[in-house]
Amino acid sequence: MYQNSQQSPQMPKLSSRDTPVTLVLILANVITFLLIHFGQRLWLVPGMALTPESLRHPWTVLTWPLLGLYSPFGLLCLSLWTWTIGGSMERSWGTERLLKFVLATTLLTSATVLPMLIWGADGIFGGLGVAIAPLTVAWCWLNRQQTILFSFIFPVPALAIAAITAGMAYFETSQSLGSPWTGFVGLSGCAAAWWWVRGGREWAEARFGKKKKDAPNLRFADLDKDIRGGKKPRSNPLQKARDERKRKERDDKIAEMFRNSGFKDDD
Secondary structure (H helix, E strand, O other): OEEOOOOOOOOOOOOOOOOHHHHHHHHHHHHHHHHHHOOOHHHHHHHHOEOOOHHHOOOHHHHHHHOOOOOHHHHHHHHHHHHHHHHHHHHHHOHHHHHHHHHHHHHHHHHHHHHHHHOOOOOOEOOHHHHHHHHHHHHHHHOOOOEEEEOOOEEEEHHHHHHHHHHHHHHHHHHHHOOOHHHHHHHHHHHHHHHHHHHHHHHHHHHHOOOOOOOOOOOHHHHOHHHHOOOOOOOOHHHHHHHHHHHHHHHHHHHHHHOOOOOOOOO
């Protein structure tokens, strides 16, 4: 499914221990889909989806991603995609960080969609498609050098997948709210995800994060003893050039190893 000359991500294995958030998203959509199919739509949809009556049900700002409002084939495709993207990101980021990300993008999307519903748009907003879009955008940027084989035949760059995902979120929102102009309000989560992985996280942590005191210096660049003063710098310019080339090769290998790991250098 992936093409890359170096490292290729693998189809993740879902488990209640390692990927509980991904499992909950998929199972909740499957269960609600079955309940709707067997005649429970009248109470389930108003109680979980964003609707013009959502002010009476404030919890719906968080529950709409759990509602399976799709056809069987559509739900199957979304579940497989959530399995791939959600499982990969949850193993990389950890359950707590992924949960915070999903909750934040869900609330942000609710904050932009709900006013449209209250001010006159007549529709029902819910489902996994728009909810998983921000996570897909984040995954695509972090894996932007990957190429995905669409239908196992057509190679599609990861960044093109991000654009396609945003487009699908736009059309799904506009169809749910009944107007092409309202489709843009469903992209707030995608925009936030794009900003977050492209430097927003560092910006937020620099301004609002907790200051670390007496933290050990574990930067890979500081392993060079000549940089830290452990050795006298070499005076031979040729040897200096060789050392610099080796250092650059080592740093490039380290950057490649940790590019998609979720870890970062605080400095």
